[in-house]
Amino acid sequence: MCGIVGAVGTTDVVGVLVQGLQRLEYRGYDSCGLAVHQGAPLADAAGRMAPVEAAARGLARARSTARVAELRAQVQAEGLRAATGIAHTRWATHGAPTTANAHPHVSHGPGVRAGERPARVALVHNGIIENHEALRAELQARGYVFESQTDTEVIAHLIDSLYDGDLLEAVRAATARLHGAYAIAVLHHDEPQRLVGARAGSPLVLGLGTAADGPAAHYVASDALALAGVTDRIVFLAEGDLVDVALGRYRIVGADGRALDSAARPVRTVQVGSQDVALGPYRHYMQKEIFEQPRALADTLEGVAGIVPELFDDHGIRSRAAWRVFAEIDRVLILACGTSHYAGCVARYWLEAIAGVPTVVEIASEYRYRTSVADPRTLVVVVSQSGETADTLAALRHAQALGMRQTLAICNVATSAMVRECELAYVTRAGAEIGVASTKAFTTQLAALFLLTLVLAQAKGRLTAEDEARHLRALRHLPAALQAVLALEPQVIRWAEDFAGKEHALFLGRGPHYPIALEGALKLKEISYIHAEGYPAGELKHGPLALVTGAMPVVTVAPNDALLEKLKSNMQEVRARGGVLYVLADADTRIASGEGLHVIRMPEHYGDLSPILHAVPLQLLAYHTACLRGTDVDKPRNLAKSVTVE
Template structure:
């Protein structure tokens, strides 16, 4: 959820740290900070700047204080333990034990992503040893623990500290007595090493970050640290040990060239990243489907640590289990309809955070499918590992990041090519996930002998037309803006859908509540009379997804139930539905009916409705309160 950047170099690294935070700010923006070892001046030592405003404010603060250094760490926070406040902001310092410690120079500086589950126990132990806590965070516990274990070797102190931690963490830490050394460690939260290049006899700088994108333009040479790794970063050199303390060589932790383009996070002509990403969907879909000339299992061949051939796996399974969270969970719900209707494969969709904590019945002939934009979603990774521990070894991920933990740990993968998604409310990641899941449906149907050549050709033709079809839907924006002006005055909304469009109603409600803070709920339209109808009044708009499918007449009856109670309908209707505008019924006509792929089209106006409603209400569209991108904590 949070962002980490660290650096050790012969030149000033503060600009690299702050620029890295700007690229990671979407991961957490409750507070931010930077700590450095400053060697010049009358008092060399650790200095920091922290802010509960945005990174731009921190940048101004750093400039005003003249922070320059060759060693530093930085962090942007999504609050878990302790309110968003300066005293809870990272980096955290340890001044050593004693009531007067705060008056002494800081000895340890540390930043942390994740959650330490045994922080209360460790806090009590450290307080008994004389350490005074200045924050409510679990992170400060680690800083004091490292200080308590320090005996002249920071690497060993960190190894000793992480051995005591229960939970998830990625940390970067340095000590005043070793000013050209930063030590990092990870378990359950992502952390990468960026390898710099030596220039004109100057030793190479090296970097740490929670995402390679933070280092775009600085280095494209990335080492992905494995679970339990501890990395020692020094000027001109680095080394890594695994959780058992065994040194890892270049073969075990290879340096990979990663093109994390900084241009991917530029706004260009758009007002917000969410707006940009909504309008990038035609290109994102085209990129995701590029090169797909036919339905072949090889599209899903593994790219991870233990890759497998997809055709073998598809022959070995007879059911599917989908694990995901949030928007990705809704894409999985759509896929269930496709998999059972087209491939005739029984499919179960589970919220990842629930699946791992309940007693389930494992089946080794199940294909476990995880869905994640980042590939680092903590709950989904934990659910995947739980399924694997139960003996379900046939795993596949649909993911937007080819180098992520999800891809590395699954036997099979389909990499969507949405590009960097910065807006917290997911848009293009969702539609490209749907495209990947529909291809998976076709591949499984083919493997089971349930896809004719004619049907394959028809479905592929429809998929190739998706970018043009989505572009036509985007042209509806002026009508949606008119709707948004009315929604902006409301505090509650209801979304209805039937069949494979019910998950689209869920996604539309989620988008609206995420960024406009309007309370929104979604229901299968047939459930309206079983309770939600009690909420319907003229003050609650009812959004209805109305494709021209077999359930249309049933849906029209549900709409009449709303009108009979004085409710106001906002209908996204396909051509040929014969639903017209009237008093209390507002209709936007979709450009065309798209059959089983229509969820990909119908979600786009719901994204635009949420965006323009939030815009009208003046909320922070890209960084909604209390939320963050890439949920790497439970």
């Protein structure tokens, strides 16, 4: 969940490090920092190498508990310049968000406190080290002094204790003793133009620079997004890999120390342009991403000319595997977390009603910690925006270990671990999503899951040519339908003015709109900090109705479907107790505004795809309520975007 950037070059890399952190800040913003090695010569504007001053030949560090912008000002004020460095933005796990706990962490050697002599090792880390307490006790017994509460500092001291002139070998020996998940980047005082990275359970990529004159600069990062505008030549490191980066060269080795060639770890061109992360005219990334949904859906559905299994066969690359998989499966298991889990819950209604395939949706973080009954004729579907979600990846691997080998990833990142580890994949094209509260990733996941439903319906002989044509027309019309929903924003803002002063809210839905109610409640609580809960409307009388008063708004998703009349009865239960209703109603539902009843009319009833449309005004409601309450919309407290730790 934290962000890592590192670089080795001949010119000043501090600006690249800070810029990379700003692009990764959505992954963690409890604190940030960088460490640079000032022992390497720096090229001036004319390419001439400036001599290194004797007083500035070691590791220098800057850290802040403010945002990356403050760190930038700090390093500029201190005049930090260097050709080699590492940087980090943190989501706190072990230890509070304090300067002492901020990365990079350093080791000065046994028996030495900070400030008594220059640091020998500097390190940044994403992940959790599960055996840190035992390692800490061992290192303390050997004289190492700990300055922080973090598990990360253990790694820095462990590498120092194992260092014998070769940083790569020290890192390899240290990682062999770590239990848990990590992506690390390490510098050593004695090797000024060298950086070593390693990964297990947390992502890390290598970025290759080009050089017009002299050796090329090379980079490491926890996400290729950090290197947008710097390089698009990316090597994705695999589980257990170590990367040795020096001036103008790099080497990748496995955990056993054997070198891996370019065939094993190919260089890929990854198009992540600066425009993808530019805010443009919008106030926040979340607002930008809400309004990008028509385009994101159009891109995700681009080229879908018919409902065929190859849609999930990596665009036909994987030798017709999808035909075999869809023919063999009898049921579906969806594994996901958070918003992606709610997308899976909507898909369950589609898969069972349209395709006739029994479907179970599991919270990935719970699935592998219970005894479950494996069925090899199950299609395991993992859903994730980043494709690096630790709990979902672990659940996928657990299902595979149980013998369920038919796997499909629905993901927004084509190069992610999840896509690489699944037999089949559908890559959505939402584009970079920076706001922590997911919006366009959610609606594009729903579109992909609806396509999966139709493909399985076809495989089971339940999709007629007429049905296929009707569904394709509806899918193609989705971007235009969403534009009409976005035009409701002024009415949603009026609702937000009511919500801004509240501390609790209920969200109600029935059928496939119940998960949309859950998602609406999640959005509101994530960014406005209003306590909100989603319920099936029929469950009101089984407990939640006790909470209903005029002080608790009740949001109701009211499409014109088979459950409408029952939903109206549930709404009357709220009104009879003095509750105030806020209803998203289809035009033909005959629900009119009145005392204690506020109605926004949706532009059209959208049948099976109605949940996608109803999600959008709930996103707008959360966004504008948060703006009115003055919260940090894109970076809500205690949260981060890509959850790469358990």
